Amino acid sequence: MRPIITLTTDFGVSSPYVAQVKAEILCRNPDAAIVDVTHTIGTQNILEGAIVLDDVARRFPAGTLHVAVIDPGVGTDRRIVYVEAGSQRYLSPDNGLLTLVARRTAPSRSIVLTERCFWNADVSNTFHGRDIFAPVAGHLSLGVAAEELGPSIHGIVTLPIPEPQITADQVAGNILLSDSFGNLITNIRHEQLQSLGPLDQLNVTCEGRTILGVGRTYGDKSSAELIALVDSQGRLEIAIVGGNAAQAIASPGASVVVQRGTRDS
Amino acid sequence: MRPIITLTTDFGVSSPYVAQVKAEILCRNPDAAIVDVTHTIGTQNILEGAIVLDDVARRFPAGTLHVAVIDPGVGTDRRIVYVEAGSQRYLSPDNGLLTLVARRTAPSRSIVLTERCFWNADVSNTFHGRDIFAPVAGHLSLGVAAEELGPSIHGIVTLPIPEPQITADQVAGNILLSDSFGNLITNIRHEQLQSLGPLDQLNVTCEGRTILGVGRTYGDKSSAELIALVDSQGRLEIAIVGGNAAQAIASPGASVVVQRGTRDS
Amino acid sequence: MRPIITLTTDFGVSSPYVAQVKAEILCRNPDAAIVDVTHTIGTQNILEGAIVLDDVARRFPAGTLHVAVIDPGVGTDRRIVYVEAGSQRYLSPDNGLLTLVARRTAPSRSIVLTERCFWNADVSNTFHGRDIFAPVAGHLSLGVAAEELGPSIHGIVTLPIPEPQITADQVAGNILLSDSFGNLITNIRHEQLQSLGPLDQLNVTCEGRTILGVGRTYGDKSSAELIALVDSQGRLEIAIVGGNAAQAIASPGASVVVQRGTRDS
Numbered sequence: 001m002r003p004i005i006t007l008t009t010d011f012g013v014s015s016p017y018v019a020q021v022k023a024e025i026l027c028r029n030p031d032a033a034i035v036d037v038t039h040t041i042g043t044q045n046i047l048e049g050a051i052v053l054d055d056v057a058r059r060f061p062a063g064t065l066h067v068a069v070i071d072p073g074v075g076t077d078r079r080i081v082y083v084e085a086g087s088q089r090y091l092s093p094d095n096g097l098l099t100l101v102a103r104r105t106a107p108s109r110s111i112v113l114t115e116r117c118f119w120n121a122d123v124s125n126t127f128h129g130r131d132i133f134a135p136v137a138g139h140l141s142l143g144v145a146a147e148e149l150g151p152s153i154h155g156i157v158t159l160p161i162p163e164p165q166i167t168a169d170q171v172a173g174n175i176l177l178s179d180s181f182g183n184l185i186t187n188i189r190h191e192q193l194q195s196l197g198p199l200d201q202l203n204v205t206c207e208g209r210t211i212l213g214v215g216r217t218y219g220d221k222s223s224a225e226l227i228a229l230v231d232s233q234g235r236l237e238i239a240i241v242g243g244n245a246a247q248a249i250a251s252p253g254a255s256v257v258v259q260r261g262t263r264d265s
Numbered sequence: 266m267r268p269i270i271t272l273t274t275d276f277g278v279s280s281p282y283v284a285q286v287k288a289e290i291l292c293r294n295p296d297a298a299i300v301d302v303t304h305t306i307g308t309q310n311i312l313e314g315a316i317v318l319d320d321v322a323r324r325f326p327a328g329t330l331h332v333a334v335i336d337p338g339v340g341t342d343r344r345i346v347y348v349e350a351g352s353q354r355y356l357s358p359d360n361g362l363l364t365l366v367a368r369r370t371a372p373s374r375s376i377v378l379t380e381r382c383f384w385n386a387d388v389s390n391t392f393h394g395r396d397i398f399a400p401v402a403g404h405l406s407l408g409v410a411a412e413e414l415g416p417s418i419h420g421i422v423t424l425p426i427p428e429p430q431i432t433a434d435q436v437a438g439n440i441l442l443s444d445s446f447g448n449l450i451t452n453i454r455h456e457q458l459q460s461l462g463p464l465d466q467l468n469v470t471c472e473g474r475t476i477l478g479v480g481r482t483y484g485d486k487s488s489a490e491l492i493a494l495v496d497s498q499g500r501l502e503i504a505i506v507g508g509n510a511a512q513a514i515a516s517p518g519a520s521v522v523v524q525r526g527t528r529d530s
Numbered sequence: 531m532r533p534i535i536t537l538t539t540d541f542g543v544s545s546p547y548v549a550q551v552k553a554e555i556l557c558r559n560p561d562a563a564i565v566d567v568t569h570t571i572g573t574q575n576i577l578e579g580a581i582v583l584d585d586v587a588r589r590f591p592a593g594t595l596h597v598a599v600i601d602p603g604v605g606t607d608r609r610i611v612y613v614e615a616g617s618q619r620y621l622s623p624d625n626g627l628l629t630l631v632a633r634r635t636a637p638s639r640s641i642v643l644t645e646r647c648f649w650n651a652d653v654s655n656t657f658h659g660r661d662i663f664a665p666v667a668g669h670l671s672l673g674v675a676a677e678e679l680g681p682s683i684h685g686i687v688t689l690p691i692p693e694p695q696i697t698a699d700q701v702a703g704n705i706l707l708s709d710s711f712g713n714l715i716t717n718i719r720h721e722q723l724q725s726l727g728p729l730d731q732l733n734v735t736c737e738g739r740t741i742l743g744v745g746r747t748y749g750d751k752s753s754a755e756l757i758a759l760v761d762s763q764g765r766l767e768i769a770i771v772g773g774n775a776a777q778a779i780a781s782p783g784a785s786v787v788v789q790r791g792t793r794d795s
Contacts, residue, residue: 001295006284012710013278013543014570016582017762019536022565023589030531030563030591033295035287040279043711044772052281059288059395061295075747125746127762130589180277181308216390217340232282232392242309266560271549278543298560300552305544317546324553324660326560445542446573481655482605497547497657507574 003029003141004064008037008053009129011069015039017127021067021134024120028138037066044072046096047159048177051185053090054100055233062087067129067137068097075125080132081156082146084109089140091133096159107156114150164188170259171196173236175206177252182244186256188236196260203261204228206238207250212261218242268294268406269329273302273318274394276334280304282392286332286399289385293403302331309337311361312424313442316450318355319365320498327352332394332402333362340390345397346421347411349374354405356398361424372421379415429453435524436461438501440471442517447509451521453501461525468526469493471503472515477526533559533671534594538567538583539659541599545569547657551597551664554650558668567596574602576626577689578707581715583620584630585763592617597659597667598627605655610662611686612676614639619670621663626689637686644680694718700789701726703766705736707782712774716786718766726790733791734758736768737780742791 005025011017022034037056041049049070057066071078071093079094086105092098094112113132116123118139120131136149164173164187173188184206196202199214211228214236221227223242226249231237236258239245270290276282287299302321306314314335322331336343336358344359351370357363359377378397381388383404385396401414429438429452438453449471461467464479476493479501486492488507491514496502501523504510535555541547548569555562567586571579579600587596601608601623609624616635622628624642643662646653648669650661666679694703694717703718714736726732729744741758744766751757753772756779761767766788769775 004291004295008281014566014568015710016538016568016586017709019565019567019586020589023586023591026534026563026565027589027591030534033291034565035284035291035299036279037284038279038281056281056284056288059285059292061288061292072748124760124762124764126748126759130762179282180280218337218391229391230389232285232389232395234389269556269560273546298556300549300556300564301544302549303544303546321546321549321553324550324557326553326557444547445545483602483656494656495654497654497660499654 002031002033004033004035004061005137005141006035006037006057006060006064006066007039008041008049008066008068009039009070010041010043010045010049011039013040017129020130024130024134025138025141028135029141032138032141041070044070046070046072047161049097050099050101050159050161051176053097054104057088057090057101058086058104060088063089065089065091065137065140067133068092069129069133070097071095071128074128080113080128081153082111082113082136082149083107083156084146091137094157096157098156099158099161102156102158109146110153110156111146112150112153115148118144118149162187164192166192166195170257172255172257174256175250175252175254178246181239182246183231183237183239184245184250185231185233186236186238188256188258190230190234193230193236193258196258199230201261203259204236204238204256205259206256207254209249211238267296267298269298269300269326270402270406271300271302271322271325271329271331272304273306273314273331273333274304274335275306275308275310275314276304278305282394285395289395289399290403290406293400294406297403297406306335309335311335311337312426314362315364315366315424315426316441318362319369322353322355322366323351323369325353328354330354330356330402330405332398333357334394334398335362336360336393339393345378345393346418347376347378347401347414348372348421349411356402359422361422363421364423364426367421367423374411375418375421376411377415377418380413383409383414427452429457431457431460435522437520437522439521440515440517440519443511446504447511448496448502448504449510449515450496450498451501451503453521453523455495455499458495458501458523461523464495466526468524469501469503469521470524471521472519474514476503532561532563534563534565534591535667535671536565536567536587536590536594536596537569538571538579538596538598539569539600540571540573540575540579541569543570547659550660554660554664555668555671558665559671562668562671571600574600576600576602577691579627580629580631580689580691581706583627584634587618587620587631588616588634590618593619595619595621595667595670597663598622599659599663600627601625601658604658610643610658611683612641612643612666612679613637613686614676621667624687626687628686629688629691632686632688639676640683640686641676642680642683645678648674648679692717694722696722696725700787702785702787705780705782705784705786708776711769712776713761713767713769714775714780715761715763716766716768718786718788720760720764723760723766723788726788729760731791733789734766734768734786735789736786737784739779741768
């Protein structure tokens with residue numbers, strides 16, 4: 001089986017920096033199958049990167065290596081880590097990018113990269129994606145053992161990403177980010193909604209607007225209507241049918257409250 | 266030979282949803298060669314998707330599987346179909362996306378997907394690309410027979426995409442869409458122009474402007490000049506040399522009339 | 531080892547024209563590994579393409595074939611050339627795209643494409659990327675000898691890209707382009723700076739603003755501060771920490787002067 005390496009960065013769409021990373025991987029292992037996750041994480045937006053990695057990485061075949069480079073501290077003394085969690089493997093700056101991955105499944109191994117023999121001979125100050133991450137990924141895909149990369153560590157840096165507050169009457173969470181359609185993704189999960197009652201009898205309130213009922217599909221309401229539904233990641237999502245909720249309704253960070261109610265109330 | 270699977274969606278540039286689709290394919294078949302056709306079809310723009318699929322799919326090696334997900338009806342009771350037409354294979358919502366593919370070459374087989382054993386165990390309401398299309402594509406690329414996916418059907422949904430009106434004196438058609446350069450693509454074909462007379466003696470009228478002669482290349486006229494030419498798909502195209510005709514001249518749907526004339530008239 | 535073919539074009543993000551190029555390559559060689567360098571070179575911006583090719587191509591495994599299609603002269607009598615330089619191979623319109631590649635390492639072989647048996651049977655006037663470049667790339671990746679493609683030539687077209695003017699006291703260069711972060715890339719190289727003195731004692735002046743010291747990383751200054759540093763390509767770069775220097779400071783072509791100074795002067 002071809003080794004699979006994924007890339008998640010904030011380099012921008014169609015950035016030639018991405019191709020330089022791929023070149024360094026392919027110089028070590030021309031048979032690597034490289035898959036772009038996304039290169040449009042907001043510049044230096046570690047939270048957005050953490051959410052995307054958690055959504056996407058665990059769906060890949062076991063043993064896939066996920067290279068994540070959202071790295072505002074490049075060139076400083078921040079560490080670069082290799083982490084195994086669940087069935088997946090990760091290379092990331094140790095800046096919180098793996099917060100949600102590690103919250104979902106505690107890492108079984110974390111290593112800090114120190115062995116320069118696996119890096120490019122010349123390491124620039126501003127492009128460790130090309131000069132450290134890519135060469136190490138290439139070596140790992142060829143079977144280099146992780147313990148050769150550097151010493152084990154016991155913890156990685158995590159971000160204080162909020163969890164919803166759950167009471168008998170409500171779940172209070174937040175907008176985490178907006179997707180490419182302008183749909184608003186919250187930190188409230190399907191099973192937390194279900195604990196309140198039947199989904200079609202819940203009210204969702206955000207920025208002074210209340211949506212009656214959590215629906216199943218965009219087709220449940222008419223064009224331009226505001227809708228709440230459980231998205232494909234199992235999270236509560238707020239959207240405008242055929243429209244852009246991020247522009248019209250709320251921004252990341254905004255409060256979202258779900259309460260038991262009825263469509264008739 | 267590696268099985269080739271192409272992806273055509275409206276998920277947006279660099280969307281992580283695309284990577285989730287690829288992950289599900291690679292979990293079934295790590296050797297699949299996945300090629301992005303485009304992910305920037307206008308949101309829910311089935312017509313644009315139909316045109317792109319017709320232009321691109323038939324150029325791939327015989328047996329390529331084209332997965333198309335422009336799917337405003339996701340989660341409703343719209344069908345998902347597997348279609349063989351010409352030498353190519355398609356997975357698409359049954360919403361008209363295959364209109365032009367099927368108009369070019371009548372499908373030799375159409376099957377509606379019903380057998381859930383080839384789908385993800387959990388099927389979300391909003392992301393069938395990941396939960397149905399991708400797993401089925403993976404299974405097909407491994408050699409699963411199409412008839413195992415569900416029952417055959419006799420017709421698929423088609424859109425009423427207009428054909429040009431042709432008389433002895435003129436061809437009257439429409440702008441179908443604008444490409445990424447802002448060039449305006451019409452539904453008038455090379456052979457229809459040729460039936461009127463020599464291309465350099467035809468007049469093209471759109472939104473009150475008349476272009477004298479259908480040219481061969483952008484180099485035929487000077488920068489900022491309006492030009493009509495036969496594009497690389499064999500269709501009449503209206504462009505501004507070094508400029509953006511979609512912003513300056515006309516929008517999709519606008520009428521385009523070609524008449525016999527002379528450069529001197 | 532799988533043959534690697536890279537693509538550098540101005541077709542635009544997620545353009546289906548790119549997929550048509552890939553289809554024609556895969557029809558000849560389904561095992562080719564195709565890597566996108568970028569498709570967002572500014573429309574017909576040959577200089578930008580030349581810079582990106584020089585930065586990226588030489589990092590790929592020896593023998594990689596780089597297909598570059600920034601081609602305002604498509605359909606005119608401009609030539610298409612196959613060039614070997616360093617360990618890499620190139621297909622390009624003969625319009626200056628290979629200027630910097632050839633300036634770095636003189637080509638060891640240049641051939642003009644004339645043998646139509648390696649092209650598509652029908653060659654459009656506007657899309658040679660699909661009808662000539664891609665089929666030839668496919669054939670080359672299968673082992674067709676370069677001399678079969680056409681006759682050798684002795685020189686290729688080059689652009690007058692300026693070199694910095696170096697005196698005992700200063701290096702005077704220009705902004706070449708801005709990257710996807712809005713960082714301003716100059717034509718002044720690391721070794722030219724070093725010849726003036728210690729980097730932290732150099733002053734960089736551009737559009738009336740003077741930056742004291744050439745730094746090592748973005749972390750050297752605070753958010754929103756203007757910074758000069760040596761970028762990952764070994765070139766002097768002007769940036770705004772967390773901001774967009776291309777919008778705030780200067781455009782390509784602007785003059786940049788580096789002089790010996792001190793942080794205290």
